[in-house]
Amino acid sequence: MSVVAVVGIQWGDEGKGKVIDFLSKGANIVVRCQGGANARHTVVVNDEKFVLHLIPSGIIHPHTECVIGNSAVLNLEILFKEIDILMKKGISVQKRLKISDRAHVTLLRHLESDSVGTSTHRGIRPTYIDKVGRIGLHVCDLMNLQEHPYKDRLKPYVTDTIVLLHQAIDVNRHILFEGGQGIGLDIDFGTYPYVTSSRTSVGGLCAGSGIPPTKIDAVIGVAMAYNTQVIDEKPFPTLMDLSTEEKIRKSGNEFGSTTDRPRRCGWFDAVLARYAARINGLLGIVITKLDVLDNLETLQLATATSTKVIYWIHFLLVRLF
Numbered sequence: 001m002s003v004v005a006v007v008g009i010q011w012g013d014e015g016k017g018k019v020i021d022f023l024s025k026g027a028n029i030v031v032r033c034q035g036g037a038n039a040r041h042t043v044v045v046n047d048e049k050f051v052l053h054l055i056p057s058g059i060i061h062p063h064t065e066c067v068i069g070n071s072a073v074l075n076l077e078i079l080f081k082e083i084d085i086l087m088k089k090g091i092s093v094q095k096r097l098k099i100s101d102r103a104h105v106t107l108l109r110h111l112e113s114d115s116v117g118t119s120t121h122r123g124i125r126p127t128y129i130d131k132v133g134r135i136g137l138h139v140c141d142l143m144n145l146q147e148h149p150y151k152d153r154l155k156p157y158v159t160d161t162i163v164l165l166h167q168a169i170d171v172n173r174h175i176l177f178e179g180g181q182g183i184g185l186d187i188d189f190g191t192y193p194y195v196t197s198s199r200t201s202v203g204g205l206c207a208g209s210g211i212p213p214t215k216i217d218a219v220i221g222v223a224m225a226y227n228t229q230v231i232d233e234k235p236f237p238t239l240m241d242l243s244t245e246e247k248i249r250k251s252g253n254e255f256g257s258t259t260d261r262p263r264r265c266g267w268f269d270a271v272l273a274r275y276a277a278r279i280n281g282l283l284g285i286v287i288t289k290l291d292v293l294d295n296l297e298t299l300q301l302a303t304a305t306s307t308k309v310i311y312w313i314h315f316l317l318v319r320l321f
Contacts, residue, residue, distance in 0.1 A: 002217060003175045005202050008182030009221040009276035011191075011229050012200075013254075013263070015288030016222045017043050020057050020178050027176040029168055030058025031161075033069040033208030034198040035180035036106060036124040037078045048089070054079050055097060056178050059086060067161050070102035071198060071208030073127040074139065075111075076150045099154070100161040101140040104131045128197035162210035169215055177205045177216075183276040184229075194234040202280045218283040221276055225290045228263040230256050238266035238302045252292040268301040 004023065008014045021043045024030050037053040043060055044050070050060055054074065058064040068074070083093050110123030110130070130136035139158055142148055168175060183189055185196040186204065198204060202219050206212060226248060229236055240248065245265045248254065254263040276282070293299060 002172050003169065003177070003211070003215055005177035005179065005205050005216055005219045007179035007202055007205070007219060007221055007276075007280050008200065009223045009273055009280070009282070009285070010182045010227055010269070011184035012181035013228055014182060014222040014224050015286075016179065017057055018288065019220070019222050019286050020176065021060065023176050024058035024061050024064055026174060027058060027064055028173040029065045029067060029165070029175045030056040031067040031069055031165065031175060031177050031205075031209055032056045032072055032180065033177060033205045034071040034200065035196065036073040036127065037075045037122045038124050038196070050086075050089075052082060055082050055086070055093075058176065058178070059091060059093065059096065062092070064096070066097050067165065067209075068097070068099045068103060069161055069209040070100040071204065072100070073104045073106050073124060073131070074099070075106040075122055076154065078122075080150070080153065094156055097157050098159050098161055098164060099139060099157045101138065101143070101158050102162075103139050104128075104136045105139060105142055107137060125197045165209055165211055169211070175211075177202075177209065177211075179205060183279060184272060186279075189275075189279050191234060194231050219280050221273075221280060221282045221285045222288065223268075223273060223276075223285060224252075224288050225268060225293055226252075227266040227269050227272075228252075228254050229266070230261050230263050232264070236264055236266055237305055238269050238300075240265050240267060244296070247295075248292060251295070252289055267299070269305075270301055270303050271305045272302075 006016055006020055006023065008016055042049065042051050043057045054068065056066040059066045086093050104127055106123040106127045110126035113126045114121055114123045127136065142151060143155060143158060145151060165175065179200060181196055181200045183201055184191050186200040187195050187197060188199060189201055199207060202216065227238055248265040249262060254265055255261065256263060
């Protein structure tokens with residue numbers, strides 16, 4: 001199979017980085033299509049830890065090219081910090097990283113307006129608001145500005161990634177799409193309004209790269225053996241009791257990857273998994289962190305959900321408060 005997409009089928013933090021790192025060994029190109037610096041993929045190679053917020057984790061492998069697609073939003077300060085860290089560790093970046101000229105840029109005003117609340121404070125939501133409002137700044141627009149601190153440094157990475165990816169498919173190069181977050185955070189299919197600002201399903205990967213669904217050979221979903229969420233107000237039907245939750249949080253190191261907030265922990269939600277399989281057309285599922293459950297005598301999982309109960313929980317939380 002030449003084109004494979006990896007997507008999260010919970011609320012993110014499923015361990016996609018490990019799966020993508022494993023599959024990257026056989027890929028020519030790894031593509032990040034959506035989201036911004038609020039997602040983190042952590043990969044350990046030869047006992048060395050790499051933390052990447054924007055650059056696809058395939059950059060660790062010297063034979064792999066990496067692409068940041070058109071639906072991603074770029075915090076240029078974080079981008080170049082990652083590039084500097086990688087280069088200091090002896091990993092070449094400039095000839096291997098390509099950034100879509102259609103991607104949007106996170107500006108200072110976006111960061112300033114995203115400084116309160118439960119967001120990751122990375123300017124993601126304000127950047128997408130400007131994009132949808134048609135007042136955003138494309139990377140290609142930045143290239144046309146006479147002066148900008150990052151313009152000259154960014155220029156070698158910028159290209160029409162749609163053409164690049166289609167040419168790669170035409171010669172049967174192996175492409176891996178690196179999904180960010182999970183289906184539960186999808187702006188259309190997630191637990192709205194507790195969602196992110198982009199589409200995290202396989203459809204979002206197509207829209208964020210310019211590659212049609214007919215070119216994708218397989219979609220692989222990644223899920224943990226249990227569920228986690230960060231936002232306290234979000235309905236969580238499979239939430240564990242406090243004692244079990246604390247035990248899982250400690251053994252699974254369940255703290256927000258960008259915010260370091262403690263994650264709430266719940267039992268595996270088969271209803272959500274089935275929903276994600278339908279939306280994404282999954283060919284297979286990878287289950288991670290099974291070992292975290294080793295010390296529990298009994299396990300639980302959700303096999304059905306009362307939509308009426310979930311509706312009223314949502315109504316009480318959102319409408320009344």
